[in-house]
Amino acid sequence: MKTSKLAEGLKGSEIIKIAGEVNALKAKGETVYNQTIGDFDSSVFPIPKALKREIVEAYENDQTNYPTANGMEELRETVSSYLANRLGLRYTKDEILISGGARPLIYALYQTVLDLEDTVLYPVPSWNNDAYTYLARNKAVVVETKAKNKFMPTVEDIEPHVQDIALLALCSPLNPTGTTFDKETLLEISNLVITENERRKKEGQKPLYVLYDQIYWQLTYGETAHYNPVELNPDIREYTIFIDGISKAFASTGVRVGWAFGPSHVINKMKALLSHIGAWAPKAEQMAVASYLSQTETVSQYLGYIKQELHYRLKKFYDGFQDLKSQGFAVHAIEPEAALYLTVQFDLIGKTTVDGEQLNSIEEVTSYLLNEAKLAVVPFYAFGASRTSNWFRLSVGTSKKEEIDTIFDLLKKALENLS
Ligand code: PLP
Secondary structure: OOOOHHHHHOOOOHHHHHHHHHHHHHHOOOOOEEOOOOOOOOOOOOOOHHHHHHHHHHHHOOOOOOOOOOOOHHHHHHHHHHHHHHHOOOOOHHHEEEEOOOHHHHHHHHHHHOOOOOEEEEEEOOOOHHHHHHHOOOEEEEEEOOHHHOOOOOHHHHHHHHHHOOEEEEEOOOOOOOOOOOHHHHHHHHHHHHHHHHHHHHOOOOOOEEEEEOOOOOOEOOOOOOOOHHHHOHHHHHHEEEEEEOOOOOOOOOOOOEEEEOOHHHHHHHHHHHHHHOOOOOHHHHHHHHHHHOOHHHHHHHHHHHHHHHHHHHHHHHHHHHHHHHOOOOEEEEOOOEOOEEEEEEOOOOOEOOOOOEOOOHHHHHHHHHHHHOEEOEEHHHHOOOOOOOEEEEEOOOOOHHHHHHHHHHHHHHHHOOO
């Protein structure tokens, strides 16, 4: 029986399709190294102990009725100080909106700033912009980024389209690549938006808004620094809406607390929209996160710990791929800068397996790696890149340190078996 055209047209996640193949192998009793998930294994990365205690306490204190529509004042105040102390960004509690994770906020932002048929520009590979564009019934300019730019968009990618778009969706650190904007690139893009908006202002047009998703900003490694458009050129502030939250930096994807911040005229409309959907973070979790994030030392210690653990894994995988590359195998990786992700290339199309079968597509390469090396990774086409892109996302949120050597042993054998 038919449902709405919108519902009928919704596409399932490509990652879930790969999960189907992974589960089929597991059902046969095989061990699979499933590095496909942009989440944590909570037995490896549980939520911070102090946060867990605060959540339990909040329920003990019966914090169980409706939260305020824009989020509990305690949490908005804490987030305001957190942003000031850790990023130097000054946003008042009235410019901050709390929700049940980052997703409802992104959805609400699209609905708030875009009219039907307006155009969004987003780079690919990137996470879920195609779904939000579809849900808001908008058009998209999709810019495919390049390996030489660490898969981050440049001002040259955006400039030809700047007059035609109503929203520019940016993300740094980026899912799926684990790479970040460098300062110059982000400044050039910010200046382009500001110049375009000066033109629109004169003509009385709706401005070009910027979605800046920085949900991974606290997970940067080594020399990598996180930048945001507002610190680089404050004139972009009135057009920029940040997306942020606890899901990734605190391994708390299931706790569901996120926030957006930006100009209050946009934030207030997003609040109005979300209050009908009721996508609030539970009150108890909000009170707990407010209390937890105020514990500066405890939070810094936890961040130090999780960054070290994630970076160790990313570096070990990266070194493993460098090693295989130096032995002449057709693999490559981009040095990890942030988040849970490593960008890996498997240049295997055209190779022949021991059974005499040729690998003719990225789907076949993905299946080969899964069946022969027991390694599950996500091809960039699942993030909107072209079907021929031979780059993949390897996530370490579920990775056990002691398994990584075994993974490389299996991978090496699988690569040796190709000619
Ligand atoms: N933004 C990015 C870039 C993500 O990768 C994800 C999740 O994978 C989200 C937002 C969603 O965050 P949340 O779980 O808080 O809804």
